[in-house]
Amino acid sequence: MNLSLELQKRRDRFNDPRVHLPPPPLHALRECLVKNLRIAVEQRDNRLHFRTLDGDPCTLEYADAYRVRRTLHGVEGIGVQQWLRLNLSLCRHYMRIDCQGPTPVIDGLISEEPSQEQTLKNLAVFFNLSNAAKYTAH
Structure with missing residues (x-):
């Protein structure tokens, strides 16, 4: 028995190119976007x-769920109290507004869904709600 041939067979069995591993979640979402x-x-x-x-x-990063951050430009003059009122409605959707810095930032948490389509729908909800918050603040 040739030991190197046996090792090669075992290696090939575990490195089967026909076995397709799914891409990591962030890579899969990037491809879709x-x-x-x-x-x-x-x-x-x-x-x-x-x-x-609107620029x-x-x-977007991934660690057991997608974390989205959107920096809101053009609304720097809006008062903190206005953002805090909007923050209450966004909390129900796993979102929050950070208005401590010079430019407000909306953070959101999106769970990974079994289908890419559902994940994209949840991402669309984040952007729709963050748009609504941005234009309501004006």
Whole structure:
């Protein structure tokens, strides 16, 4: 018995190229955003970076769930009390507004769903609610 051939057979059995592992969640979502929705996405530091239609920068990262951050530009003059009132309604959707810095940031938590389509719907809800908060504050 040739030992190197036996080792090669065992290695091939565990490294079967026909076995397809699903991509990591962040990579899968990036592919969907780029290919299906045609959103320009840059991946850096295990985060996705992109902009909304009105130019707000966003980051998306994954750690047991998707964490989304959207920096709201053009609303820096809105008072803290206005943001705090809006924050109460966003909390029901696992979102919050951080208005401690010079520019408000909306954070959201989106659970990973069994289907990519449902995850995208939840991401759309985040952007719809953050848009509503941004334009309600004006």
